[in-house]
Amino acid sequence: MSTIATTRPSTEAAPTGPPSRDRKRRRRREALPLYLAISPFYVLFAVFGLFPIVFSIVLSFTDWDGMGDISFVGLAQYQYLITDTRFWNAVGNTFIIWFLSTIPMLFLAMVIAFLLHQNIRFTSFYRVAFFLPNVTSMVAMAIVFGSVFSDTFGLINSALTALGLDTVPWLSSSWGIKITISAMVIWRFTGYNAIIYLAGLQSIPTDLYDAAKVDGANLAQVFFRITVPMLRPIILFTVITSTIGGLSLFTEPQVLLGNSGGAGEAGMTIVLYQYNQAFTEFDFGYGSAIAWALFLIAAVFAIINWRLVSERSPRTPRRRAAAEEARR
Structure with missing residues (x-):
């Protein structure tokens, strides 16, 4: 008679404590x-x-x-910074150059990206051509712009003289210097932002454009009523990055005008002033204070731009329903 050995399931629980030292x-x-x-x-x-x-x-x-x-010295550097007229002059120059360059640059970049998104020939060539200034040597670019905007032998003043108009002191007047630096910024970064906008345009459903064409919308209506609203996240990104880049402008005025910032320090930006204090005057404490003041200014303006652009973004159905429910 054979016996069948049966095994009972073990009722002992698996260890649940911390792993052993060997396992660790x-x-x-x-x-x-x-x-x-x-x-x-x-x-x-x-x-x-x-x-x-x-x-x-x-x-x-x-x-x-x-x-x-x-x-x-405690807060002495920051106390002096508040009363430093040269610093506030640099702040004013930076904001004027930022305003003159950023708004036209982003608008031109949007228009160029919109046109490149259409069915045109040689699209790849135009993309490379518009992006090329962003990778061009800054020294070479400064030499070219110095020749174009020179007070005496500049191409622009030569054209004005040929037309019988008065010449403009581009590199020896306050507004001339600011316009010249702004032109350099626009020329250099318009193509870069256009490529970013073009990438955003390619993510927009083509059904919207097809429906607009069926309804008889022209290019201006399609641009302002479809393209711009759908690109608000991309616009927010470019506005914030352009704001930070504009407030930290250094290479263009330094290469074009030198450390002096031009006549009357009209091209003296915040970063150029900070560079002079730290590496020309060898006042590293005050230079660091200027750098952190610039950080606070850039952070405040980035937050302001983010609030202005994001609050105007189109509401999703869920947000729209929540807003209507809140009104009730």
């Missing part, structure tokens, strides 16, 4: 190569990114020429 060590050994693989980025960021940021904050509360001892 094994996990650490398995994760170590992964952490070593990504460690170069964090090391470089800590050395060349995080440390300069923290050190600049510390320097803004000190008086240091880069060689002697660092002396702590």
